[in-house]
Amino acid sequence: MLDLSPDEWIAIRLSLRIAVVATLVALPFGIATAWLLARKSFWGKTLLDGLVHLPLVLPPVVTGYLLLISFGRRGPIGALLADHLGIVFSFRWTGAALASGVMGFPLMVRPIRLAIEAIDRKLEEAAATLGANRIWVFATVTLPLALPGLIAGIVLCFAKALGEFGATITFVANIPGETQTISAAIYTFTQVPNGDAAAGRLVLVAIAISLAALVAAEALSRRAGMRFHGE
Amino acid sequence: MLAVEIEKRLGDFTLSARFESAGGITAVFGPSGAGKTTLVNAIAGLIAPDRGRIAIDGTVLFDSERRINLPPHRREIGYIFQEGRLFPHLSVSHNLDYGRRMRGLPADAKQLERIVGLLDIGHLLERRPGKLSGGERQRVAIGRALLARPRLLLLDEPLASLDAARKREILPYLERMRDEVGVPMVYVSHQAAELRRIATSVVRLEAGRVAAAGGIDLLDPADVDAALRTQ
Numbered sequence: 156m157l158d159l160s161p162d163e164w165i166a167i168r169l170s171l172r173i174a175v176v177a178t179l180v181a182l183p184f185g186i187a188t189a190w191l192l193a194r195k196s197f198w199g200k201t202l203l204d205g206l207v208h209l210p211l212v213l214p215p216v217v218t219g220y221l222l223l224i225s226f227g228r229r230g231p232i233g234a235l236l237a238d239h240l241g242i243v244f245s246f247r248w249t250g251a252a253l254a255s256g257v258m259g260f261p262l263m264v265r266p267i268r269l270a271i272e273a274i275d276r277k278l279e280e281a282a283a284t285l286g287a288n289r290i291w292v293f294a295t296v297t298l299p300l301a302l303p304g305l306i307a308g309i310v311l312c313f314a315k316a317l318g319e320f321g322a323t324i325t326f327v328a329n330i331p332g333e334t335q336t337i338s339a340a341i342y343t344f345t346q347v348p349n350g351d352a353a354a355g356r357l358v359l360v361a362i363a364i365s366l367a368a369l370v371a372a373e374a375l376s377r378r379a380g381m382r383f384h385g386e
Numbered sequence: 387m388l389a390v391e392i393e394k395r396l397g398d399f400t401l402s403a404r405f406e407s408a409g410g411i412t413a414v415f416g417p418s419g420a421g422k423t424t425l426v427n428a429i430a431g432l433i434a435p436d437r438g439r440i441a442i443d444g445t446v447l448f449d450s451e452r453r454i455n456l457p458p459h460r461r462e463i464g465y466i467f468q469e470g471r472l473f474p475h476l477s478v479s480h481n482l483d484y485g486r487r488m489r490g491l492p493a494d495a496k497q498l499e500r501i502v503g504l505l506d507i508g509h510l511l512e513r514r515p516g517k518l519s520g521g522e523r524q525r526v527a528i529g530r531a532l533l534a535r536p537r538l539l540l541l542d543e544p545l546a547s548l549d550a551a552r553k554r555e556i557l558p559y560l561e562r563m564r565d566e567v568g569v570p571m572v573y574v575s576h577q578a579a580e581l582r583r584i585a586t587s588v589v590r591l592e593a594g595r596v597a598a599a600g601g602i603d604l605l606d607p608a609d610v611d612a613a614l615r616t617q
Contacts, residue, residue, distance in 0.1 A: 280432055281471040283458040285485035285534050291459075295484075299475045 157356050165332055166340040167360055173248055173336060174316040177256035181263055181312055186298075186305070188260075189267035211261040215321025222254055222326045250327035251334045255319040259312035266311065270304020271297065303376040310372035314365055337361050388412070388538060388570065392428055392438030392448070401425060401435075401594040409570040410586030415578065415605065420591040422574040426540045429572065430465050431458035442538055459488070464531030464539040464569070468546050470523040472515035478526050479511040485534020498533065504566065505529045505559055521552040525559060532567060539571040545580060553580070560584050578605045 226233040236242040244250035320338040327334040344350030391404040401421040440448040588604040
């Protein structure tokens, strides 16, 4: 059907890997942040809320640049991670995953937070009277009841990570096979003569993946919602 | 034996209650706003009194002087709420099993069979709470609390959300529980008729204070009128 070249396949596989890793790594942080924002009041909460949402309103280039100066090889955090944990972000696919994760993070936190806020806390009290400590209450009541929000957050973050362009290209450039995602590849193809056909194929692939993610999310959250209202 | 002596201020309202209960069903009786729910919430550990002491059979659950305040999950007190509060994402059988699993107790098929039989809920086990009638839901809630093997059972207006027919449906089950299970209970209600059928002793609460404590003769119509007049 679509006659994709090896280079295009590489970009597709890389995009998927980056988006999956970005989403999976962001998830525990996203759940923790959503829970903090939904349930706790603490000094600096407004600041945290603002910080989480910042990538949503900043120009992606600015986010990418900030990542470059903090997580780059000579950036304060980047140098620390590279020296002590051997994790290098600059010009690697891991950097692309970091940039995509940061950009998708606010989209992940928001639905999870709303879902946690909507949970009837009386159910958590009931669980406590049945012998569940706070961790078990969270694992057996809070998290399952927030499942529709969790699914929405995961899908939104994944979709954002898959299509992220500005922050990624600013942070880790556009290196085929390492940091050249579908979006970056499409951009490259539009800059060269006779690149239209290749760009068009990748556009179709991007549409297909995004649609598939949306449909899967819809089906999953319908199933999760139905579990609460019947058999 | 349950011994309660607590003080709790909530805005303009102050609950200052002292009573002891030797077992059976202790009715906490009084008009709405008398502090009945606050009292049982304090016993369950869902709210902390400002001052005082709560103990069951020599186990201190709360003591402001000794700075003891056991969290709800370590009190081994069952709580049956007015609205049931079944977990909507779990089937009836998982709801019933929840307390046993959280307390790490071994599976006890005999006890399960006995309680399920006592409450006639065997045909509901595979359903989800969303598919139950109000009366069925409350019977499952009673079973769920009992199967966690509590040393005390709190019932907060367990029939208040049911219509007259459903009330008549549940009352016999509560009587059976009293006669066959032998867990001491604290039963909150403002319905004298309901309490007269099942209570063994009465604590009458008015405006946050224990107005009288004693036998079920405290539920006599004349006294009820007097209780309502002072409200």
